[in-house]
Amino acid sequence: MTEFELGSRSNSGYSAWRLITEELRGEIAENRLRAGDHLPTENMLAERYSVNRHTARQAIAALVEDGLVESQRGSGTFVTSEPARLHQIGLRTRLTRSLGDDGSASASSRVLSSTIEEAPEDIARRLGLPHRKAIRVETTRSTGGLHIAVGTHWFDVERLPDIATALRRTGSVTAALRACGIEDYVRTSTVVGARHATASEAELLSLRPGAIVLVTEALDGLPDGTPLQHLVTRFAAQHVRLDIEHPSAD
Amino acid sequence: MTEFELGSRSNSGYSAWRLITEELRGEIAENRLRAGDHLPTENMLAERYSVNRHTARQAIAALVEDGLVESQRGSGTFVTSEPARLHQIGLRTRLTRSLGDDGSASASSRVLSSTIEEAPEDIARRLGLPHRKAIRVETTRSTGGLHIAVGTHWFDVERLPDIATALRRTGSVTAALRACGIEDYVRTSTVVGARHATASEAELLSLRPGAIVLVTEALDGLPDGTPLQHLVTRFAAQHVRLDIEHPSAD
DNA sequence: CGAAGTTATCTATTTATCTAGACAACTTCA
DNA sequence: TGAAGTTGTCTAGATAAATAGATAACTTCG
Structure with missing residues (x-):
C-alpha cells in the first residue's frame, strides 16, 4: 500500500485530514473496505499516515458526517452497513x-x-x-x-x-x-x-x-x-x- | 456571497489557493480559457475570491508549475496549454x-x-x-x-x-x-x-x-x-x- | 473482575497558511 | 516621456491547522 509522506503532502493545498478522508473514501468505493468492516483504529491511521491522532480523528469525523462510517466508543469505527444511496x-x-x-x-x-x-x-x-x-x-x-x-x-x-x-x-x-x-x-x-x-x-x-x-x-x-x-x-x-x-x- | 464564501471555505480541508487553482484549471480544461488568453490579473482574482493578492499568486504559481500558464512580469499571465484531451x-x-x-x-x-x-x-x-x-x-x-x-x-x-x-x-x-x-x-x-x-x-x-x-x-x-x-x-x-x-x- | 484496547475530550504549543502593506521591475499605451 | 497597470519580492502580523500529552468513558475478552 502506498502512503503519501509529509514531503509530498505539505504544501499540496490539501489538509492532511482531507487527504486521509478521501483515501479512506476511495477504499470504501473500491470495496477494499466493505460494509461492516472495522476501520483502522485512530492510532493505526495516525501511524500509517505519519500524523497526530487528532488529525486522524478529524479525517474520520468527515466520513462520519457523510454517513459512510460510524464510530462506537470503546470498540472502533465501522463502515456503515447501508451505503448512501447513489x-x-x-x-x-x-x-x-x-x-x-x-x-x-x-x-x-x-x-x-x-x-x-x-x-x-x-x-x-x-x-x-x-x-x-x-x-x-x-x-x-x-x-x-x-x-x-x-x-x-x-x-x-x-x-x-x-x-x-x-x-x-x-x-x-x-x-x-x-x-x-x-x-x-x-x-x-x-x-x-x-x-x-x-x-x-x-x-x-x-x-x-x-x-x-x-x-x-x-x-x-x-x-x-x-x-x-x-x-x-x-x-x-x-x-x-x-x-x-x-x-x-x- | 463573499463573506459566506470565507466562512464556508475554512474547515473544508482545501486551502484557498488550491480551490482557486482548480477552478482556473477547470476553465482551461473546458476551453473557457484558451491557449493565449490573458488570465485575470492577480488583483482581479484576489477580489473575485475575496483573498489576499499573495493567495491568488500562489494559486497561479501552481498552474505555472503544472505548465498550464506562463507569467510575464509587467504584462500578465497567459494560458499556454490545450484543453483536456478526449x-x-x-x-x-x-x-x-x-x-x-x-x-x-x-x-x-x-x-x-x-x-x-x-x-x-x-x-x-x-x-x-x-x-x-x-x-x-x-x-x-x-x-x-x-x-x-x-x-x-x-x-x-x-x-x-x-x-x-x-x-x-x-x-x-x-x-x-x-x-x-x-x-x-x-x-x-x-x-x-x-x-x-x-x-x-x-x-x-x-x-x-x-x-x-x-x-x-x-x-x-x-x-x-x-x-x-x-x-x-x-x-x-x-x-x-x-x-x-x-x-x-x- | 481486571487488563488491554478503543473512542472522546481537554489544554497547550508549534507549524503552516493567509492577510496586510510597501516597493521594485517591467510592459503597455497615450 | 510619463502614467497606469502588471508581476516579483520583501517584511510583519494574524489566523488556521497540526502536534503533543494527558485523562476520561466505554467495550471486549481472558
Whole structure:
C-alpha cells in the first residue's frame, strides 16, 4: 500500500485530514473496505499516515458526517452497513425525450434565471450562431430533497425567441421546447469531465467548497442536425453515477 | 456571497489557493480559457475570491508549475496549454485504441500485474461467475508522455484460462482476447463517477495526492450478451474528458 | 473482575497558511 | 516621456491547522 509522506503532502493545498478522508473514501468505493468492516483504529491511521491522532480523528469525523462510517466508543469505527444511496442518472444517447437526461421520474427541475447574453465564442460556434446573441437559462434539479445537479442552457435567441417565456411558464426545458414547436430533438454529443465545484456551484448543490462535480457538456439538435441547445450540467459526484447506454448499431 | 464564501471555505480541508487553482484549471480544461488568453490579473482574482493578492499568486504559481500558464512580469499571465484531451467511449470502446485518435503512435498501454483472486461479490455477479474465482489484471495507459489512466480488469478464470499468459505476451487486453479466440466484443454498460485519487492511483498517474479521477465501471461482452470482462478505469480528470459516442441518427 | 484496547475530550504549543502593506521591475499605451 | 497597470519580492502580523500529552468513558475478552 502506498502512503503519501509529509514531503509530498505539505504544501499540496490539501489538509492532511482531507487527504486521509478521501483515501479512506476511495477504499470504501473500491470495496477494499466493505460494509461492516472495522476501520483502522485512530492510532493505526495516525501511524500509517505519519500524523497526530487528532488529525486522524478529524479525517474520520468527515466520513462520519457523510454517513459512510460510524464510530462506537470503546470498540472502533465501522463502515456503515447501508451505503448512501447513489442516484444513477442515464445519459441520453438517443432520443428518449420523455425521460432522457432528466433521469429518475421523481426528479424535479427548477428554472433559476433566464437572461439574454452574448454567448462565449465556442458555444456560439457550436450553436451555429453568427451573432452570438443567446438565451442563457440556469436550472437546478433535485430529487428527494437532495440537490443533484445544476444546468446552464444556451439557446439561439433568433431560432427560439419565445423559449424564455415558455420556460417561465412550464418550468421545464423539454416542455418549453415543445411549446416552441420542437417535438423531437436528439442529443448529438456529450462530453464528461470532473473537477472541483466552484463556490457558487457548491452553494447551489449544498456541497462543501472543493467538493467534486461531474460536468457534462452536451449538444441537442433537431433530427436533421440543426443545433438547438448547448447544455452544461454539473452533478454532485458524491451522490451521482452517470449511466451510459450503448445502443447497438443494429 | 463573499463573506459566506470565507466562512464556508475554512474547515473544508482545501486551502484557498488550491480551490482557486482548480477552478482556473477547470476553465482551461473546458476551453473557457484558451491557449493565449490573458488570465485575470492577480488583483482581479484576489477580489473575485475575496483573498489576499499573495493567495491568488500562489494559486497561479501552481498552474505555472503544472505548465498550464506562463507569467510575464509587467504584462500578465497567459494560458499556454490545450484543453483536456478526449477519450471516446462507445459500443466498440477499447482502452487500448480509443485514446490518441489523433493518430499519434505515442499511445501505449502496459500490463502491471495479473493475479488469480476471489472477485468481489458484485463483480462476480456481473460476470456471471458461480465460483467467484477470477483473473485480475492491472494496466496503465499513457499517451504523449502523460499517464492517462489505470485500469483493473476482471475475467472469468474458467472461460478465459489462458488470458494471463496471452496478456503477458501481447501486453494488450484486446490482443490477448483475440489470442483466446474472442474476435469481437462490445461494451454492454458504462457507469461514470468521480472522486479523489487514492495515494497509489496518484502515484501511478503522476498526480498530486488529492487530484481528481474519473472512474468508469464497464462491462464488456460477446455480441450475444455473454459477459467477458469487468473493467474499472480511473482517468486523470485534469488531462482527460470522456467523449460519449452517439449513434448517428440515420 | 481486571487488563488491554478503543473512542472522546481537554489544554497547550508549534507549524503552516493567509492577510496586510510597501516597493521594485517591467510592459503597455497615450 | 510619463502614467497606469502588471508581476516579483520583501517584511510583519494574524489566523488556521497540526502536534503533543494527558485523562476520561466505554467495550471486549481472558
